[in-house]
Amino acid sequence: xxxxxxxxxxxxxxxxxxxxxxxxxxxxxxxxxxxxxxxxxxxxxxxxxxxxxxxxxxxxxxxxxxxxxxxxxxxxxxxxxxxxxxxxxxxxxxxxxxxxxxxxxxxxxxxxxx
Amino acid sequence: xxxxxxxxxxxxxxxxxxxxxxxxxxxxxxxxxxxxxxxxxxxxxxxxxxxxxxxxxxxxxxxxxxxxxxxxxxxxxxxxxxxxxxxxxxxxxxxxxxxxxxxxxxxxxxx
Numbered sequence: 001x002x003x004x005x006x007x008x009x010x011x012x013x014x015x016x017x018x019x020x021x022x023x024x025x026x027x028x029x030x031x032x033x034x035x036x037x038x039x040x041x042x043x044x045x046x047x048x049x050x051x052x053x054x055x056x057x058x059x060x061x062x063x064x065x066x067x068x069x070x071x072x073x074x075x076x077x078x079x080x081x082x083x084x085x086x087x088x089x090x091x092x093x094x095x096x097x098x099x100x101x102x103x104x105x106x107x108x109x110x111x112x113x114x
Numbered sequence: 115x116x117x118x119x120x121x122x123x124x125x126x127x128x129x130x131x132x133x134x135x136x137x138x139x140x141x142x143x144x145x146x147x148x149x150x151x152x153x154x155x156x157x158x159x160x161x162x163x164x165x166x167x168x169x170x171x172x173x174x175x176x177x178x179x180x181x182x183x184x185x186x187x188x189x190x191x192x193x194x195x196x197x198x199x200x201x202x203x204x205x206x207x208x209x210x211x212x213x214x215x216x217x218x219x220x221x222x223x224x225x
Contacts, residue, residue, distance in 0.1 A: 004156070034213055043120075043204060044157070044216035089156055101147065101170055102206070102214060104156030 002027045002094055006105035013080055014113050021075040021108045023090035028068045031100060035064050035075050036089045038107070044089065048075070080112045118143075118217035120205050126223045127195050135190040135220045139207030143215065146188040148180060149204040151219070157204055163188055192222075200224045 003026045013019050023033070032051050036044040048057045048064040050073070056065040063076040073090060087109050091102040119138040127133050139146050145164045149157035159172035163182035182188045186207075192199055200223050206214040 032213075036216070041202070041221065043118075043218035044206075046213055046215065049213040091156075101159040101162060101172065102149075102157070103159070106154070106156045 002030075002092060002103045004090060004092055004103050004105040006088075006090060006108050008108060009106070010109040010111075012111040012113060015080060015082060017080050017112075018076070018078050019080055019110070021077070021088050021090075021110070023073040023075070023105055025071045025073075025092050025103075027094065028071050029094060030068065030092045031095055033064075033066055033073050033090060033092050034102065035062075035073075036091065038087045038089060040087075047088075077110075080110075082112045082114045085110055085112050118205055118207050118215050120203075120217035120220050122220060123218065124221045124223075126225060129195055129197060129224055131195050132191065132193045133195060133222060135192075135203050135205075135222070137188045137190070137205030137207075137217060139186050139188070139205075140209070140215045143207035143209040144186050145208045146182055146186065147206045147208075147214070148188070148190045149206065150174070151202040151204060153201075160190070195224045197224050 005024045007022045034049045035047040050066045061078040066073045087107040089107045091104045093100040121136045147162040148160040151157040161171040166182045177193045179191045202219045204219045205217045208214045
């Protein structure tokens with residue numbers, strides 16, 4: 001049974017710092033991994049999607065890496081801003097096709113202090 | 115281009131009642147999934163619909179049921195509501211690509 005863990009559960013950093021969020025999964029046979037951002041009481045915004053054959057994806061100040069063999073992914077945020085404050089969730093999918101479901105971690109709550 | 119639309123945004127129901135939540139997928143998407151997110155937790159998979167059929171189901175009781183219409187929109191029905199059903203319900207859609215797009219969710223409070 002696939003399980004996803006995110007460390008740390010909460011993180012507070014001063015504005016301008018570079019930071020790393022961690023995600024680990026127990027079954028390395030994943031199809032893809034997706035990072036999401038969630039603002040309080042809101043839905044999920046997709047940040048980055050990494051296919052199982054890829055090692056990393058980049059979007060602006062965000063970079064996500066994937067190491068399938070070790071069951072780990074990291075989300076790197078460069079030059080953090082107060083607007084980056086949110087909960088960050090990672091989710092894995094074990095299958096492609098029409099029946100793939102996302103298995104989520106419990107998230108990392110990020111607070112960027114001005 | 116509208117993303118995933120969910121209605122209503124908030125809902126308060128009494129224990130034992132029934133509720134229907136609605137979702138319109140992103141244009142071009144044909145697969146719809148529903149998730150339940152309790153406070154402080156990650157979303158939990160309820161079920162997924164494709165071609166108007168339930169294709170996969172998570173560990174939820176039969177009180178949770180759904181439907182997908184020919185235009186790909188979907189409904190989530192919950193019968194005999196319990197206090198523990200209070201949560202944010204998220205709808206996600208996917209097309210021929212690989213990633214899911216989520217709606218803003220419906221906040222259900224059972225009192």
